[in-house]
Amino acid sequence: MKPPELTQSELEKIAPSRDERLFLVLSIFIGVLSGLLVVLFRVAIEWIKILTLGSAPHPGQYRLLIAPALAGLLVAALVQRFFPAARGSGVNQAKAALYIYNGYIPFRTVVGKFVTSAIAIGCGHSLGPEDPSLQIGAGVASAVARRLNLSKQRLRLFAPIGAAAGLAAAFNAPISAILFVIEEVIGRWSAAVLGSIVLSAISSVVVARWFWGPEPIFRIPPVNLHDPRELIAYTVLGVVGGFSALVFSKALGYLRPRLRLLPRWTYYCQPAIAGLLVGLIGFAGFPQVMGPGYEVIDQAMHSQFTWQLLFALGLLKILATTLSFSSGTPGGMFAPTLFIGAMLGASVGAFERHFFPHLTGSIGSYALVGMGVLFAGFLRAPLTSAFMVLEVSGNYSIVLPVILSNTIAYLLSRGLQPVPIFEVLTKQDGLHLPSMEEQREEAALTVEDALHPVEVPVFPGNTPLQVINEALSPCLIQLWDGSCYALKADELVSLSATLAPETPVERALPPDRVPVLFPDMPLESALPYFERWPLLPVMNRASKETIEGVVTLEDVMRQYQRR
Amino acid sequence: MRVFPLRSALSPEERQLRHRLILWDTLALSSLFAIAVVLFFITLALFHSFSVHRENLKLRWLARGELALDAGQPQVALNDLRSALAYDTDDKQIQIKLAQALAAAGHTQEAVAYFNTLLESLPGNGPIHLELARLAAKQGQQEVAIEHYQAALDGTWQGDGYVRRREVRLELAQYLISQQRDEQARTQLLIAAGNAPDDAGIEIAIAGMLESAHDAANALELYRKALRHRPVQLAAIAGAGRAAYELGRFQAAKQFLERAMNHAGFEKLPAEKQASYRNMLADADHILLLYPDANLPVRVRAMRVLGNRKIAQERLAGCLSTQPAVPRPLQDLASQWKQLPQAIQVAQLERDPQLEQTLMQLVYQTEIVTAQQCGAPTGNDALLLKIAQNPEAVEQE
Numbered sequence: 001m002k003p004p005e006l007t008q009s010e011l012e013k014i015a016p017s018r019d020e021r022l023f024l025v026l027s028i029f030i031g032v033l034s035g036l037l038v039v040l041f042r043v044a045i046e047w048i049k050i051l052t053l054g055s056a057p058h059p060g061q062y063r064l065l066i067a068p069a070l071a072g073l074l075v076a077a078l079v080q081r082f083f084p085a086a087r088g089s090g091v092n093q094a095k096a097a098l099y100i101y102n103g104y105i106p107f108r109t110v111v112g113k114f115v116t117s118a119i120a121i122g123c124g125h126s127l128g129p130e131d132p133s134l135q136i137g138a139g140v141a142s143a144v145a146r147r148l149n150l151s152k153q154r155l156r157l158f159a160p161i162g163a164a165a166g167l168a169a170a171f172n173a174p175i176s177a178i179l180f181v182i183e184e185v186i187g188r189w190s191a192a193v194l195g196s197i198v199l200s201a202i203s204s205v206v207v208a209r210w211f212w213g214p215e216p217i218f219r220i221p222p223v224n225l226h227d228p229r230e231l232i233a234y235t236v237l238g239v240v241g242g243f244s245a246l247v248f249s250k251a252l253g254y255l256r257p258r259l260r261l262l263p264r265w266t267y268y269c270q271p272a273i274a275g276l277l278v279g280l281i282g283f284a285g286f287p288q289v290m291g292p293g294y295e296v297i298d299q300a301m302h303s304q305f306t307w308q309l310l311f312a313l314g315l316l317k318i319l320a321t322t323l324s325f326s327s328g329t330p331g332g333m334f335a336p337t338l339f340i341g342a343m344l345g346a347s348v349g350a351f352e353r354h355f356f357p358h359l360t361g362s363i364g365s366y367a368l369v370g371m372g373v374l375f376a377g378f379l380r381a382p383l384t385s386a387f388m389v390l391e392v393s394g395n396y397s398i399v400l401p402v403i404l405s406n407t408i409a410y411l412l413s414r415g416l417q418p419v420p421i422f423e424v425l426t427k428q429d430g431l432h433l434p435s436m437e438e439q440r441e442e443a444a445l446t447v448e449d450a451l452h453p454v455e456v457p458v459f460p461g462n463t464p465l466q467v468i469n470e471a472l473s474p475c476l477i478q479l480w481d482g483s484c485y486a487l488k489a490d491e492l493v494s495l496s497a498t499l500a501p502e503t504p505v506e507r508a509l510p511p512d513r514v515p516v517l518f519p520d521m522p523l524e525s526a527l528p529y530f531e532r533w534p535l536l537p538v539m540n541r542a543s544k545e546t547i548e549g550v551v552t553l554e555d556v557m558r559q560y561q562r563r
Numbered sequence: 564m565r566v567f568p569l570r571s572a573l574s575p576e577e578r579q580l581r582h583r584l585i586l587w588d589t590l591a592l593s594s595l596f597a598i599a600v601v602l603f604f605i606t607l608a609l610f611h612s613f614s615v616h617r618e619n620l621k622l623r624w625l626a627r628g629e630l631a632l633d634a635g636q637p638q639v640a641l642n643d644l645r646s647a648l649a650y651d652t653d654d655k656q657i658q659i660k661l662a663q664a665l666a667a668a669g670h671t672q673e674a675v676a677y678f679n680t681l682l683e684s685l686p687g688n689g690p691i692h693l694e695l696a697r698l699a700a701k702q703g704q705q706e707v708a709i710e711h712y713q714a715a716l717d718g719t720w721q722g723d724g725y726v727r728r729r730e731v732r733l734e735l736a737q738y739l740i741s742q743q744r745d746e747q748a749r750t751q752l753l754i755a756a757g758n759a760p761d762d763a764g765i766e767i768a769i770a771g772m773l774e775s776a777h778d779a780a781n782a783l784e785l786y787r788k789a790l791r792h793r794p795v796q797l798a799a800i801a802g803a804g805r806a807a808y809e810l811g812r813f814q815a816a817k818q819f820l821e822r823a824m825n826h827a828g829f830e831k832l833p834a835e836k837q838a839s840y841r842n843m844l845a846d847a848d849h850i851l852l853l854y855p856d857a858n859l860p861v862r863v864r865a866m867r868v869l870g871n872r873k874i875a876q877e878r879l880a881g882c883l884s885t886q887p888a889v890p891r892p893l894q895d896l897a898s899q900w901k902q903l904p905q906a907i908q909v910a911q912l913e914r915d916p917q918l919e920q921t922l923m924q925l926v927y928q929t930e931i932v933t934a935q936q937c938g939a940p941t942g943n944d945a946l947l948l949k950i951a952q953n954p955e956a957v958e959q960e
Contacts, residue, residue: 013577015584022588029595036602043606043613055620056646148591211610219652222683295649302658303676304645304665353676362683363676 019154027161027196030144031203034137034165039211041114045129048122057287064282068275071123075116075329076271083112086330090135092426095185095433097159102152103142110139116330124290126278126320128335130170137166157193160185161200168201169208172216176388177201183381216392218298221364223398229359231404237348238373238405242412244344245377248318249421256326257428274327278320288313289320292335300346301364307350314343337378338371345370368393369401377409380420447526448519450555451538454547461506468505469496476537477505482544483513486533519548526551621650625657637667659690666698674698689718693731700738729755740775748776756785763792767799779809797828811956813847820844850946854957865912868919875929878944882937892932899925927951
């Protein structure tokens, strides 16, 4: 059966509420499908890992060198030949779908992302499955929504809805996924889309938990703040995390564009060389850095390594991920970021436990906070980072160290590297997507900025026309109910000509009134009214009769031009 | 005013389109549902197969790890158990084994940290406290070790908790003995003995430890308890002989040691042990020949007293001759001997039990003081010194 070919205006006419209803229903379907695909994706990664790297990779096994190198060759060929959009992490692709391609993500990209990322990650490339999951979710959403001939506006919003579903299933943490999509993809809270994002994220997490269980990806040890003086150590962790995020960003920002500038034929072997180098790190004694490394995060959280080894693993992971990601191998940066954060956090915790045993809480607490720190510093999603730690740990007693460390890392990273990593990558890819951080930081103009004192006469409503006429200028008439009327000079002339001089002005005024503006309202909210009113009074919120000042179109334009 | 909004005025074509649209949407949603169901079953099948495979891998690596741990290859066990844990991160058995492997491989710091983390998720877990106690003991942290041993005793144990607690208590006692905290060790051993089932093996083991904690009296009691079991174990007889000998109950020691030597298993003991028991028996025999037992005929006892007097006086004289300046205790001793008659006849002693007692007391005192001033005695002096430690015990059963 063919779908009815209808234009949007026809659809609006014959089924005005169809889009809205379908939007919510489809969100659930998208969540379920994304959840299932993400489960399959992770199963695929694990199977490939066991098949290629063995069930227990150990240093000195030659397969650690061979598997990632061969996978690199295969993945490069697939990406170059069949799935060019599968390259990279997936977050920017989801953003591009929202801002550039009207929500369109080809289903071929979903297939490509699934296959190539699973091979690369499963064979030991130092990348994670979360960002690809996000893109898979966004792709599924796009494919589903296109089938139902929804409006362009709605279609565009399906990408972030699917992205939230994919990420939520991969993380097993719906709140963090929702926040991340709002913080990094959409950029602002929007009632229209929030409900659908929540529905899809929850549906996908329900599906994922049906298979994986309700536990987080790693076992969370009991977390606590043992002694208030521990906050010093958490401050150190924030500083370490901030600098590590900087090193990681700089490394990616340096290597990736240089590799992309190399001749095109090298694109076929870059992932293989990166895989070989990553494999070399594993072969030489650190197989923990290969793949997403969830089990290593788990081990670090449960104090299985010395602080020296933890620190070394953190640094080597930065190197391995830089190599894998810069080479164009499909895969995400979330898991490596969490890995590096956990290693550095646990390292700080283990160091403190070694030298100040009476002050230290559990190493797991430091590892957990460390994950949030890198998330805040490197991915520059401060809100998500804090909620992620709280959601994954299920323990709010860790909130103080989390906020402290994350804030330090975020501020440090932002101060030393003004452009966030996702923006750096976007620019390297030649795209121009809105910067969410800039949007967040942007100070909006308010009415107060254009406000100037009342320089025109203000008359009560019962003032006779004759008295007002003597002023011979535009004026404000304040009526008994507190509302105002901005009387123009020509209106005054016309009223005086037709009515008796002693007529109270309120009887002569037309029924409309100037809109009520307050000083804290966005400046743009005044703009629609200047066609009708020459000046707008700005009222006091506490006392509606008190006029704080007035704004004119010139005042408003002057403020915008000053920017 | 309309209470219900009327349907918008749609043309017949529009109505038809609308119906087609509804049908199409229903079909699209149904097909989505069907896709979701099919995908669900595919995922379920693959996931099940994947889970089974993971479980097999877990068990395989766990078995390898346990084998390596038992074979004394902790480093190999460590790798194997880490691999096992990667397939089931929540398995507490693997986690505890892994921490044990860490400890066995010499990664004490990591092992302690790991056990502590495990303890946070399993508060009051007996086996974990026990491992932490062992690690603390290894690190020389006496108080921490004892604290963890105590926590292990009070902690939770699965299944054979009763037996495991006793084992922990015995281990704690052993540790206390090694740290020369005999009093605390004795307390633990007596609690263990009080709670132990009526089992000869356990009684013998506890009695042996009580001996190590210098509590021969309670050890003897337990050995005697063990001797009530049939067949009688050589360890119980020999242990009783040892404990009785230690307590100065030479009559009883002689009996136990003779029984031990007549036991079929005695010849299977290491030669050193056999010799030790033979020496003990010989000493006991000699002591009983020296000791003026109240049950002996008066004359024989008087002769023994006089013999002991001679031995003691010779010992004192020998000791005095080696001293350039005679110490005060020896001077006192010499003056006490001078206060007694120089020549005492057997008949005189037979008539004067008080003198007999005074002489023996001075003999014992002489042996004790000369041992302090001139070093350990040999021969009969050494045997008299043993009697001097607790003369009343010699005849005790």
